[in-house]
Amino acid sequence: MQFPETFLNLSGERFVVHYQVRAADATEARARVQGICLEQTVEVPETLLAHDDLREKIVGRPELLAETAPGTYEAAISYAIETTAFEFTQFLNVIFGNTAMQQGIRVLRLDVPDSLLRHFPGPRFGQAGLRRLVGIDSRPLLCTALKPMGLGAENMARLAHQIALGGVDIIKEDHGLTDQPFARFSERVARCAEAIRRANDHTGDRCLYVPNITAPSDQLFARAAAAKQLGAGGVMVAPGLAGWDAIRRLAADDDFALPIFSHPAWLGTLVLGPDHGLTHHVVFGQLPRLAGADATIFVNYGGRFPFSQQDCRGIVQGATSPLGAYPPIFPVPAGGMTLADLPAMSRFYGAEVIFLIAGGLYAAGPDLAANARQFRTRVESL
């Protein structure tokens, strides 16, 4: 059979996904590209499509195919913006839904036109907005993590107080702190917010408290509202656990209106296969920003995770290079860094960065407030 003839009145606006495709030769590469064009849209063999608007307007359109190394091709495929239904979930699906199950096809980067960008909220604060909130104009921002899971709310608040006294700009929570019986969300957030407020009154700083609100779908948004009401200055969400759209929805909420930190938990396998998946640039740079995060946490090169300098450079580009009217967002390298790494990281990342040092801060000496002061002094003297 063939599907009935279809007439579609679309805007003509398209977004572009750049894929890396492995193939033995140009013929196979073209066939794989055509396979992506169908798989990501109509999901039927081409022979079932009449020569009509389904074929012309809905099926992905190959815009470019070039061999970049022997057996490696770069393909650009454009899709009608209407295929996304202007939903972030379906936008992700058109980019890579079923093709995520293919070997030898990797998403390199996305070109998203204003006509699609304006359907999503974008980052509400971005780098400049976050800087305004913490009152720091030009140096890298300092961040650490409240931990560990298992500690009671009162002890957690004591640690938060010391860190804030020491002059750290942003205190986020470990992404594993949710609503465990030994430190319930409401009590923990209330006590920590209060402890940080007290420290701010003392120092005159504006240390921002960023609790983790990654949670079941029927609790996440209530936790975001509760966090704000209890005095949090931002929130952290792990989109690999809660879904990317949780960030989009929070970013769009004018009543919420706090900065959002994206956490990389469960996103690792998206980038680990060199021949499949997506680049670090897309997963930790472009996607958090497109979803509306103001800062993207990822693991730094040279730590206990296998990210390279090139991976991290790609993330920074995705987080900061021009993207319609969306502001640049903060890259937040983390994971196994110590205060001794700061000079090298400063050379690599420049000033538009948030340095997240957690384990390395706790381990730097017996007095947590002194460790935090040392962190601050070192960054100020970079």
Next chain:
Amino acid sequence: MQFPETFLNLSGERFVVHYQVRAADATEARARVQGICLEQTVEVPETLLAHDDLREKIVGRPELLAETAPGTYEAAISYAIETTAFEFTQFLNVIFGNTAMQQGIRVLRLDVPDSLLRHFPGPRFGQAGLRRLVGIDSRPLLCTALKPMGLGAENMARLAHQIALGGVDIIKEDHGLTDQPFARFSERVARCAEAIRRANDHTGDRCLYVPNITAPSDQLFARAAAAKQLGAGGVMVAPGLAGWDAIRRLAADDDFALPIFSHPAWLGTLVLGPDHGLTHHVVFGQLPRLAGADATIFVNYGGRFPFSQQDCRGIVQGATSPLGAYPPIFPVPAGGMTLADLPAMSRFYGAEVIFLIAGGLYAAGPDLAANARQFRTRVESL
């Protein structure tokens, strides 16, 4: 510093994650296992923990470590069930949160005790419940997909009517059909449900209509309710796009109470790396069932995706082997199969399976109802 001494009153109940770990020797293997135990819980170096309850009860506990091949180890690590806060999102995080960013560590399978299972709803229907709904006792169930994206609701309903007339048990929608301007969700679901109801009145069958409700977080549950109200007999969710917890929440909802089909979009990279990520058994077998899905769609071996027979066998085991009081759920192999593949698939999967043939059904001949009848006849005569 060291963290303050902590006293915890936990149940002593633990769940177990089996990991495959690559290491040069037993010493390195032990170190990597210890790294997982810390990373997935307290996220701090062990030296910062006093000899107290944090170390004894919160940090993951190595239960077993054995070399299974040169350089390959299998490790069992148990975690206190309280670390999950009894949230599905945090349960996922303890299993594999940050460790998903590591090379050479792969989640093989999960052992989940009743003490944790009872905090999640589990599959409401399972295989037996789904069979009751469609009124088919013992043969494999037939399923196809409504498509393609771009078709209007009226034409989509015509296709649905023909397929149902032909005797297919379950008609699910393509996961790319959401709420596009050319076929709005409400109109599409209303028309298709009505068309299938009309066909059922004619045939006396109970063809089940399963629309795709994968959607932004503020619309998914409203679409589920609307689908039910409009006459859908089940729904499909892609947890890779919407988050796994969307399934858990739907499965727990007594007002909703329809079967849930899990779709594999965006989950591919979790399984593709042979040395990292998770097994097919976990991703397409255990996790959908733990989340509460009644059927798990995955790509069959030998189709256009690189899944092997062993991968598919692992999925069936995860979907069906004993798991507390949870019923077995249906494996739904799909992706590039034709009617000619049915005998071999029947030998491989047995009778407790849903065969999902979509493109291959449309392409089987000029008359869609006749193609569907052929599908039915072939399965009945297996």
